[in-house]
Amino acid sequence: MSFQRPPKTADELGLMRGFPPSPDARVTHATQLLGPYNRWSFQNIQKLNPTADVWRGNGPVAHFDEELGDIDEIPYQRRDGTTYTFGEMPELSYTDGIAVVHQGKMIYERYLNGMQAYTRHAWASGSKSMTGTIAAMLAYEGLFDLKAPVTTYLPELNASGWASATVRQVMDMTTAITFAEGKPDPLLEQPGMAHPSMVENWMYSVTMGWRARPQGYAGPETSYDLLATMKRAGKHGERFTYLTPNTDILAWIMKRLLDKPLADIMQERIWSKLGAERDACWVVGPTTEETSGSGLLTTLRDMARFGQMLLQQGWFNGQQIIPTAIVEDIERSAKGSSPYSHHWWMVNKEHGAYCALGFGGQMLYIDPRAQLVVAKFSSYPTPVDGGEEFFHAFAALPALANALVR
């Protein structure tokens, strides 16, 4: 067993220290998604981007019972055969905060890299699981039909590649959509960003507001406009292809039918009922549209509350927040063959476990068999999810689940 040097914190790196911070210590909108700047930015996304707030409501906080357990010594094995312990994992995987809830009790809670219990952290693509869950709830209520073509609700897409896709295909990301292929992505020229499948498309990021418009930009004005330009490449419904714009289509349908921003829908349906400690936020694009596949910010415990609500089949804080049938459907998918369903990653068939996963190490891991929820925020130096830090986290969590089941 070898304990590696812990990663440097934002403070140790000097990021954003001082008034003003020296130019080389600055984290900007342009560098916010890159390591090591993300050691600061993922806890400060609101300071770099416009956001829509999601009010927690006036109700009391739904506090977790605490029963801190000794799980630090639980071993896990990485794919190269080396063994580590759970307690080593948070630093090795550049954790900002990790909360472990077992049988409804908070058994482990740690904050690193300057994060506090009240800090809101980026979910990145983990946001998709929030949007997907809300969409599943509204479909269940009959607001829209999962079997209908998306153009039933969004006629703007009639001439696009989305035309023949159903809402269900969008929800499960089995659409066959391509866009802006062959265009160079300036972000790829950054060190540590050499994995094109894991970075958002440049034009997409620009229309969503995550990256600045270059001078002379003449592309689509809004993400809505961009979605309408996307083309089909193949047959919808045949295979899973991870593509963030699917989430935007889902969000657009909900906004269109309810005539409300996604932030307000989430407020009414989830956040006002969850007993959250703090408001949530969504990063918004140029027409204040939520970046529904990437822009959610919450505290760590609030992420854990959302996970625990799902683990409890929708019942939390004294009320049924989402219908049991939806969670049953997700759990059924977790035992099926697709790696992704309802905008959740299916990660352990035997346990029926599913997970929200986001760029840079964001995770909400829900394991029904182990009665386990793990919320984890991180700031990986290599945002590509094939880095070593990713495999630490993804070896430690199933090992923890197995130990808790025994």
Place this chain on the structure above:
Amino acid sequence: MSFQRPPKTADELGLMRGFPPSPDARVTHATQLLGPYNRWSFQNIQKLNPTADVWRGNGPVAHFDEELGDIDEIPYQRRDGTTYTFGEMPELSYTDGIAVVHQGKMIYERYLNGMQAYTRHAWASGSKSMTGTIAAMLAYEGLFDLKAPVTTYLPELNASGWASATVRQVMDMTTAITFAEGKPDPLLEQPGMAHPSMVENWMYSVTMGWRARPQGYAGPETSYDLLATMKRAGKHGERFTYLTPNTDILAWIMKRLLDKPLADIMQERIWSKLGAERDACWVVGPTTEETSGSGLLTTLRDMARFGQMLLQQGWFNGQQIIPTAIVEDIERSAKGSSPYSHHWWMVNKEHGAYCALGFGGQMLYIDPRAQLVVAKFSSYPTPVDGGEEFFHAFAALPALANALVR
């Protein structure tokens, strides 16, 4: 008495309706400060700008006792001699929300133009009074010396026009500073914005992030850099000249000495103690520096809480939040000759009343004699504070105060 047609609401104007909103219904970062776009934007500043949040803390809300009074019929006279009633004033002065607290009880509370009790609204330049009050508290604690030159704390300003100014002069805006004079302000070309003394300087707004950098911008990178380029024009300490950069100097001194962002200082000193209903926010510039003279966002009741705390000489929510001596000093100034002191406007000598005032109709009116606090958020069509709507508000409040004293 003539009741004018009420102003159109954001909804009636169609602003930001639909997904996406049609191009002519959009409110953007570029138009956010202009009427009628401000009917939407002043309640949605967070969706158009990066912000730093100010956590309310974990404590309970300090609820106001309610004793709704009948003040609608109290008459006031405008300067042209026409008479209106207090109940007419909110619509005539484009109010988004108004709360009246008398003897510690909420006697009047109205929301218009779609505003809700939980909505955070822009304080605009009313923010200065928050920054000034915090500065007065820290000076009282001895963190810095009001009689010292600002360069004692900010040596970066040694070669600037600020060099010989004291902190007290900055606090009372009796510095003699000029900058970027003669440069055309593109905002002035907008209809309704023809009053140069009331608009922020263009370059200043750009460095603070309120307005976009034009292509080829080669000015100062940050507001800190800009402050260091400002020149002296005359002798410091001779007369009051309203100039927002004074507030930035104050905030910079506090951030430098405490090594914390202004948002965090406000959190620790004020917001965590006030029993606020919601977090506050500050709009931030490119190095995430708070726009200390213009960027505060809070709910209406939270603004009233801050006012009531001052009316009660710093005691609120079961604790002394700011020292009595500071409020006594402000009240003494309110009976003096200067129109502005401690970053508050002095508005009624007889009553010792003082007021925070912000672009577009933001007011926190504190009248010790009448035991009255009025918090008012508005979205004037003419942001210039010489518009008719301004005089409605500024005639109605003293009339209300007089009626309550009788």
